[in-house]
Amino acid sequence: MDALDTRLIARLRANARTPIAELAQALGVSRGTVSNRLARLEREGTITGYTLRLRPEATPEDVVAWTSIAVEGQQRSVIQALLGEPGVAALHDTNGRWDLLAELRVGNLAEVSAVLERIRRIPGITASETSVHLRSFKG
Known part of the structure; x- marks a missing residue:
């Protein structure tokens, strides 16, 4: 993936x-270029599907979890892989023990498990720790 692919995915x-x-x-290229890039990203498995996002309060039954992630080596490739993961609702750069913080938002605990399995297979991720959201007191 190059910078244009990254901008297209964003x-x-x-x-x-x-x-x-x-x-x-918006990207300053032809429609054919966009179509060809989309086809290639889909064919290579970078884009695995298209989905919709709902306001968090619209789906109160969703399971929300936060996964702290340690990265070794090229962080950019890990970020790109995580941005393509459907279960990752948000991704944040952090400091301290962990390099990244991913917010997971899925329908049930089995899906949390599946997302974590996929995340753990991403090259460059050396460790992770996940906390499941139980309830909020403010916000």
């Missing part, structure tokens, strides 16, 4: 229904 993460013509204009 725009699709913000709105997966963005028309190709609009993506092309």
Whole structure:
């Protein structure tokens, strides 16, 4: 993946229904370039599907968890892999013991387990620790 792929994926993460013509204009490339890149990213398995995002309060039954992640080596490739993971609702750079903090938002605990299995297989991730959200007192 290059910088254009990264920018394309970022725009699709913000709105997966963005028309190709609009993506092309925003990225400063032709519609054919966007179409070809999307086809390649799908074929290579980088893009595994398209989904929708709901306001957190719209799905109170979702399981929310936070995974702290330690990265060794090239952090950029780990970030790209995590941004492509459907179970990762948000990703944050942190300091201290952990390098990244991923917010997971899925339908049930079995899905949390599946997301964690996929995350642990990402090259460069050396350790992780997950906490499941039980309830909020403020916010």
